[in-house]
Amino acid sequence: MAQRTAPDSRVWRANWQREIEGTYLYAQLARVARTPQVKKALGEMAAQEREHAAIWGEHMRAAGVTSAEPRPDLRVQLVALLGRLFGAEAVLGLLIDDEVGDITSYMEQAQNSEDTSTYRRVLTDETTHARALQALRHPDQPQGVEPWHRTAGVGGWLREVVYGFNDGLTANFGLVMGVVGAAVSNQVILLAGFAGLLADALSMAASGFLAARSEQEVRDYHLTLERAELQLMPEEERQELIWMYRRRGLSSDEAVTVADRLMQKPQVALTELAREELGIDPEAPQEALKEGVITGVATGIGAVIPIVPFLLFSGATALWAGIGVAMVAHFLVGMSRAIFTGRPAIRSGFEMFVVGMGVALFTYLLGLLFHVRA
Secondary structure, eight states: OOOOOHHHHHHHHHHHHHHHHHHHHHHHHHHHOSSHHHHHHHHHHHHHHHHHHHHHHHHHHHTTOOOOOOOOOHHHHHHHHHHHHHOGGGGHHHHHHHHHHHHHHHHHHHHTOSOHHHHHHHHHHHHHHHHHHHHHHOTTSOOOSOGGGOOSOSSHHHHHHHHHHHHHHHHHHHHHHHHHHTTOOHHHHHHHHHHHHHHHHHHHHHHHHHHHHHHHHHHHHHHHHHHHHHHHOHHHHHHHHHHHHHHTTOOHHHHHHHHHHHHTSHHHHHHHHIIIIIOOOTTSOOOHHHHHHHHHHHHHHHHHTTTHHHHHOOHHHHHHHHHHHHHHHHHHHHHHHHHHHOSOHHHHHHHHHHHHHHHHHHHHHHHHHTOOOO
8 A cells, every 4th residue: 555644544534435425325225226127236336335435444544544434415315315205216317427426536546646456446346337327327328438428417307307496496586575575465476476487487398398409400400411411422421430530549541441330330320420520419318398398397396485475474474484485495405406516515505595595685675676555
């Protein structure tokens, strides 16, 4: 083992924390997995993560550093909660993201460490985990590309739910507080709140649908052109493939061999040319209607929260209850965003709390400026 220093100990402590959290998360998700294949895979990964944790714990003890075993942080517990609510299969994308983060961190550490054998062992397991999770998440897709090089969205529909909820909550809370500042009646506040809910939900649903649909149409258009070029101008496309592989470092003969083999499989050649020339992945699924519906429903659910107190109470009671409920919701949705960003959950929650309070204060003051009686 290389000479141990204080910075080494801090790195090992972070690695120990990382692997303890992995052990906890995989074990928790294995219990709630809905398919035997996922349950078995996650259980095996939990065992390997436990072995990794023991490695870094031993490094700490060998360095003479005594420390209590780390506990999983709040973000990891939130991911586990999502798994319990929706099934382990629903959070596989998040697990891939975590594994990619671990792989990147270990690779960076390995470049500055003489203890390459430990890093090689841990990296081998972590890359195996990432590939296995990718295969579990997309069993029908080719698995040749490393998961850490894929650009598809990791959070999937859970990400759309969280961000749609966040938009509806913040936008409608700001609207309600603006109307409250104008000193109008409870009925007007409710009318404005429900109108804002409907408008925001429909707008977000339409935006999500149209954005995904437009992206799909543009992609299909360019793929159609590229497919036609392969059929009508095969020699030109063959030369493009040769140049592409020459730029990647292959010799002329090697590039010609690869290009000729690809031209015998037009669909594979189309995929290569689309990724290189167009920067698009023809295999990436697009579900415009699903994206629109999920985003719209999540937005509507978030937007209803600031209205509920005004359905139950009136006057100052409704106002303070609305502020309290909305700000707690902002804090919670901020913490849930940390699931996808990887940032500390408390910090993310506090930032969202400040944003929500800032929007509400601004619109409330604007309502005071246009003070009316209704």
